[in-house]
Amino acid sequence: MDTKNIMIxxxxxxxxxxxxxxLGNLFLSEGHDVKVSEVHGMSQRxxxxxxxxxxxxxxxxxxxxEGEADFIVSFEILEAARWLKYLKPDGHIVTSIQSIDPMxxxxxxxxYPENLPDKLKAAGVNVDAMDCLALAKEAGSVKAVNxxxxxxxxxxxxxxxxxxxxxxxxxxxxxxVEMNIKAFELGRNFKE
Amino acid sequence: MKQLMLGNKAVARGLFEGGxxxxxxxxxTPSTEITEEAVAFDEIYCEWAPNxxxxxxxxxxxSLAGKRSFCGMKHVGLNVAADPLFTMSYTGVNAxxxxxxxxxxxxxxxxxxxxxRHYAVAAKxxxxxxxxxxxxxxxxxxxxxxxxxxxxxxxxKMCTRIAHSRSVCQTxxxxxxxxxxxxxxxxxxVMMPGNAKKRHPVIEERTKALREWAETSDINRIEWGGKExxxxxxxxxxxxxxxxxGEKVSVLKLGMVNPLPEKLIKDFAGKVDRLIVVEELDPVIxxxxxxxxxxxxxxxxxxxxxxxxxxxxxxxxxGEVHERKSLDEEIPVRPPIMCAGCPHRGIFYTLSKNxxxxxxxxxxxxLGAVAPLSAMDMTLCMGASVSGVHxxxxxxxxxxxxxxxxxxxxxxxxxxxxxxxxxIAYNESDSTVIxxxxxxxxxxxxxxxxxxxxxxxxxxxxxxxxxxLCKAMGIKRVTVVDPYDLKECDRILKEELAAPEPSVIxxxxxxxxxxxxKHNTPLTVNAxxxxxxxxCMKIGCPAISMKDGKSxxxxxxxxxxxxxxxxxxxxxxxxxxxxx
Numbered sequence: 001m002d003t004k005n006i007m008i009x010x011x012x013x014x015x016x017x018x019x020x021x022x023l024g025n026l027f028l029s030e031g032h033d034v035k036v037s038e039v040h041g042m043s044q045r046x047x048x049x050x051x052x053x054x055x056x057x058x059x060x061x062x063x064x065x066e067g068e069a070d071f072i073v074s075f076e077i078l079e080a081a082r083w084l085k086y087l088k089p090d091g092h093i094v095t096s097i098q099s100i101d102p103m104x105x106x107x108x109x110x111x112y113p114e115n116l117p118d119k120l121k122a123a124g125v126n127v128d129a130m131d132c133l134a135l136a137k138e139a140g141s142v143k144a145v146n147x148x149x150x151x152x153x154x155x156x157x158x159x160x161x162x163x164x165x166x167x168x169x170x171x172x173x174x175x176x177v178e179m180n181i182k183a184f185e186l187g188r189n190f191k192e
Numbered sequence: 193m194k195q196l197m198l199g200n201k202a203v204a205r206g207l208f209e210g211g212x213x214x215x216x217x218x219x220x221t222p223s224t225e226i227t228e229e230a231v232a233f234d235e236i237y238c239e240w241a242p243n244x245x246x247x248x249x250x251x252x253x254x255s256l257a258g259k260r261s262f263c264g265m266k267h268v269g270l271n272v273a274a275d276p277l278f279t280m281s282y283t284g285v286n287a288x289x290x291x292x293x294x295x296x297x298x299x300x301x302x303x304x305x306x307x308x309r310h311y312a313v314a315a316k317x318x319x320x321x322x323x324x325x326x327x328x329x330x331x332x333x334x335x336x337x338x339x340x341x342x343x344x345x346x347x348x349k350m351c352t353r354i355a356h357s358r359s360v361c362q363t364x365x366x367x368x369x370x371x372x373x374x375x376x377x378x379x380x381x382v383m384m385p386g387n388a389k390k391r392h393p394v395i396e397e398r399t400k401a402l403r404e405w406a407e408t409s410d411i412n413r414i415e416w417g418g419k420e421x422x423x424x425x426x427x428x429x430x431x432x433x434x435x436x437x438g439e440k441v442s443v444l445k446l447g448m449v450n451p452l453p454e455k456l457i458k459d460f461a462g463k464v465d466r467l468i469v470v471e472e473l474d475p476v477i478x479x480x481x482x483x484x485x486x487x488x489x490x491x492x493x494x495x496x497x498x499x500x501x502x503x504x505x506x507x508x509x510x511g512e513v514h515e516r517k518s519l520d521e522e523i524p525v526r527p528p529i530m531c532a533g534c535p536h537r538g539i540f541y542t543l544s545k546n547x548x549x550x551x552x553x554x555x556x557x558x559l560g561a562v563a564p565l566s567a568m569d570m571t572l573c574m575g576a577s578v579s580g581v582h583x584x585x586x587x588x589x590x591x592x593x594x595x596x597x598x599x600x601x602x603x604x605x606x607x608x609x610x611x612x613x614x615x616i617a618y619n620e621s622d623s624t625v626i627x628x629x630x631x632x633x634x635x636x637x638x639x640x641x642x643x644x645x646x647x648x649x650x651x652x653x654x655x656x657x658x659x660x661l662c663k664a665m666g667i668k669r670v671t672v673v674d675p676y677d678l679k680e681c682d683r684i685l686k687e688e689l690a691a692p693e694p695s696v697i698x699x700x701x702x703x704x705x706x707x708x709x710k711h712n713t714p715l716t717v718n719a720x721x722x723x724x725x726x727x728c729m730k731i732g733c734p735a736i737s738m739k740d741g742k743s744x745x746x747x748x749x750x751x752x753x754x755x756x757x758x759x760x761x762x763x764x765x766x767x768x769x770x771x772x
Contacts, residue, residue, distance in 0.1 A: 012528065024196045024358055034196055035324075037357035039300065040221055040637065045556060046734055047528035052357075061435040062324075062357035062428065065503040067514025082523045085516045100746075101737045102526035107564050107729065108738070110524035123519050142748065 003056035005064045006153070009083045010075030011100050012039075012049045018172070019073065019146040020051040026167040027055035030159065037062040048079060048102075071156070073149050076100050077116045077129065084125065093125055094152045096132035096145060128152055130190050139183035147172075147180045151187025161188070197361040199354040202325035203264075203292060204229035205361065206332025211368035212236055212262050212290075214254035216247040218607065219636035220266030221301040222355040223294035227264050228639075231648055235366065240639055240648050243574070243607040244269035248276045248291065252345075255285045256381065258372040260336055264292035267308050268573065272608070274311065280345050281315045282391040283381050287372045288339030290332065294350040297472045298499035301352075301635075303554065303571065305497065307473035312347050312450035316395050318402050319347040319450040320411070323430045325359040331411065331447060340369075342398055342405075349449065351472070353428040353499070403451040411447030414460055418442065421509075422464025424457065424477055428500070429470045435502040436511040452480045461486045468493070468509065472500050530559045532735040533704035533711065533751035536628050538675035539599070540567040541731050541755070542682050546595060546689075551584060553577035553600035553609070556634040556703075560599070564732045574604055578612030578625050585621045595689050598625045602658065603633035603641040610665070616694045617666035624688045624695045627658060628675070631702040638706065662696045669695035676701060678758045704751055712752025713768050717743045721764035728756040728765075 006023060008016045017038065024036040032055040039049045052064045069087045074080035074095035087093065097117060104110035113119070117129035130152060136144040147168065154164045165181060172180050197205065203226045207215065215238040217227040231238045241247035247263040254261035265273060270293045277291065293311075296302040312319035320335055322328040328350070335346040379387050406412055417439040425433050426446040433443060444460045446452070461467045461481070469478040469490040478490035493508050494500070506513050530537055540560035543550050544567040552558055552568040553576060561568035570580060581598035588594060600609050605627050616623045633639040640646045645655035662670045669691055673684050681699070688695040702709050714735075724741040735749035736756055743764065745756075757765040 011526065013531070028194070028196050028360065033360060035357055035359045036196065037353060038198075040224070040356055045528040045531060045559065045635075046526075048526040059359075060431040061502050062353050062359070062431060063501060065501050065514070067516035068502075078523065078526070081519055081521060082526075084519055087517055089515055089517060101734075102524050103529050103562065103732065103734065104524045104527075106734065106737050107732070109563070110522070112524065113521045116521075119519060119521060123517065125517060 001056050003054055003059050005069045006053040006071045006073060007064055007069045007083060007086055008051040008053065008073045009079040010049055011079065012045055012047045014075040015143065015146050016049065016051050016075060019150055020053055022147075022150055022167055022171050023053045025171055026159070026163065027053075029163070029167065032056060033059045035059045035062045048082060050083065071153060073153055075132075075145060075149070078102070078112065080127075081113065081116050081120065084120070087125065091126070092156060093120065093127045094149055095127065095129050096149065097129050098133055128190065128192070130187070132187070135186040135190070136183055139186055140179035144180055144183035147183040148187035151184035152190050154184070155188050194360055194362055196358040197325045197329070198225060198229075198358050199322070199325045199328045199350060199356065200225035201229040202328035202361050203332050203348065203350070204233070205363060206329040207262050207290070208233045208236060209329070209364055209366050210333035210336045211260050211366065212336070213259035213368070214251065214261040215239070215263070216241045216250040216254075216261075217264035218242070218244045218247050218269055219633055219639040220269050220294070221636055222296060222352045223264045223266045223269070223292060223350065224636045224639065225355070226292050227648070230262070238648050240641060242642055244273040245275060248273040248280070251289055251291075252276060252280055255287045255289045256374060258287050258374055260288045260369070262290045262292060265294075266302065267293060267295045267306050268302065268304065269293070270308055270311055272574070277311065277317070277345070278315045279383050281317050282383055282388055282395055284343035285339055285345060286374065287369075288336035289345040290335045290339065290348050291345055292348045292350065294352070294355050295473070296352050298352065303573065305473060307476065308347070308349055309449050309476045310474065312349075313476070316399055317345050317347055317450070318342070318448060319349050320447060321349045321427045321449045322354060322447070323427050323445070324354065325357070325361050327447065328354065329361050329363070334411070342402055344398060347450075349427075351427055399451050403453065406448050406451060406453040407455050409448065412453055412456060413445055415443045415445060419463060420465045421468060422460055422466065423468050423470050424460070424481070425470040426477070427472070429472055432500050432502045432505045433470050436506045436509070446477065449476065452477060454484060457481060458484060458486070461488070470494065470500070470505065527562060528559060529562060529732065529734055530556065531704055532733055532749040533753040535630050535675045535699070535701035535704065536560060537565075537731055537733065538678055538681055538755050539626060539628060539699045540565045542678065542685055543567040543597065543599070545682070546685060549584070549594045549596045551577045551580040551596065551598045553598075553604050555601040555604055557599065557601060557628050562732070564730055575600070575608030575612055578605075578609045579615055581623045581625065582612060582616045582619070582621045585623050586619070596623070597685075597689070598623065600625070600627060601634065602627060602629040602631070602643045603639075605658070606642045606656065610661070613662065613665055613667065613696070620694070622692055622694065624697065626697045626699055629658060629698050629700045632706060634703050638703070658698055667694050667696050669693060670698065671695070672698045672700055674701055675699040676753055676755060678755065704753070712754070714747045714750035714752055715745050715754070715757060715765045716747075716768055717745055718764050718766050721762045723762055725761070727761065728759045731755055731759060
């Protein structure tokens, strides 16, 4: 199979590491070659961060370039728009509608664009824009936003739901398994 | 078992399997996780050293004692450790030594983009360069064999994309070689002129022998494909080349980048129509080809600056460039910033308010340079804040128009700020140094250091008392202040700036991200009291923004540090009752 590309984007500190770990472990257990590329260090301090997940028969580059992503999973709506140029023309964005003002917006040097989900749709982009914070709260913790997003992403794959659940069980600490499975289901069954 | 492993963790695994017993490192992105992951193996003694030079010398001592050792650092750390490196090349080793060095092309988290391969060439030591985690693991084990076979320290070069990407690894058992008994050997290990003169020719012969080894080793391999284009490459560049061209081109993939083979490269060049070197940063391999008299392309078509990607390779050499979508919208940049509740914020606000000239340093607090605080005038390298403020003040010859301070963190002070303070104390400049003591090495992800009282495992350890240390070094004025207390920060700063003698201010409060730090309940803004004057916006807190002409606090970010509250003349910030 051709290499498939998933980008996980957000603001430093939002917890994209668990999402990439879950996906990496899942695709490895499905028998694929996998590469996951992360960001550590300075940009983690509230900056724009990106994680690349790639899988297929043989994966070479650890990164995803412009026009190559099959999916962009975004923790924050401005970040979904920022990384749009990395999406394939027929790619899909799964995003939280949460907005976090970057410093230039806070200081008044720039404006936070309005109605981004609508603008993305108007530009012909396939977008699932979800209130992930609310769904995560419903599941039991605002920290479960990552698994809500993964839940929605799972809906686009031919991998049985049990496999996703299994990898969640294997990856998160036992006391959080139930909450995370609930978050996964809420994301997976999301309807606009 | 097959598993996904971070490149740095794979090096740590390689250390374990390769029989390493001693690790001493200084943290630095993107190298830090090698040492953090090595801690998981009880068989390996691990420590954070005060700086890279100390780490390398400690690793050398362990090698003399007969145990395989490792020291890890980022590219600029190797500058600090260059002194022992160049002479360790002459002494060689007893048990094997690996020096892990991680470059940062693209400067994701660094102050420069230097290419560590020059050190391997200059110090005449072999350098291996893996292209994924599996190679990182295997090359680490191989590096110990080379180190002992050729009697040399071995440089293991990582880069951000290899260090911080996970790929599939196969692990195996640990094999520990017999401890090599320590034997006194003055001619080999005491590098005074008479002995060093005898060692230098040995090192030249060693390079010849290593080059011979490189000609036939399977870590330098040819992957034949189309012969119209032949590409010589290594590391992550190899992955981009394969991604774009697959079998369409022939590739000479180098796992050892110093010394470089000659016959192998000439043979490869002779069998392809067009020879291109694809390497990030400087033209090290390309220049080697030119010395061999080969017609080669490289930096004439590819950039020296920044990191590569598959798109860049496709654009510059010829390959498929993908179509992409865009949005007709200005997307504001999102630079890294000081976290909400960061204890550095109060100090940088105070410095900004007092219009100080701030000689800065390397750490999270370099973000004090970012608007709206913009409270930094210089950042050069570890420790330069202290020596820099001394030189600035001496050159100003008592001109009081500039209120100068040197600002650095606790770990950076231990790393190389102390020697600068010795200069201030000894040569008597009226300099003020602020040590931002947040009880941790922050930027690299929370590593312990000699001032925190804990070792790399989190167990209690020796603790250096900063106040006593500064006083012992001859600084009479040493004050401690809580950086959350803006009034007190302002008072003490003014007092110390006015004092006609050297002084140290220790701004002490633990990093807000540390797990043991208890946070206050978040603040809210009383909209009736808020006049929208935006005085609170001057501290640059990510939790505060203006919404409909009033200040607004993001409850998910606020940790209740109350610095904003002290900015407000209208008492508009209020504390919510603690939730059930």
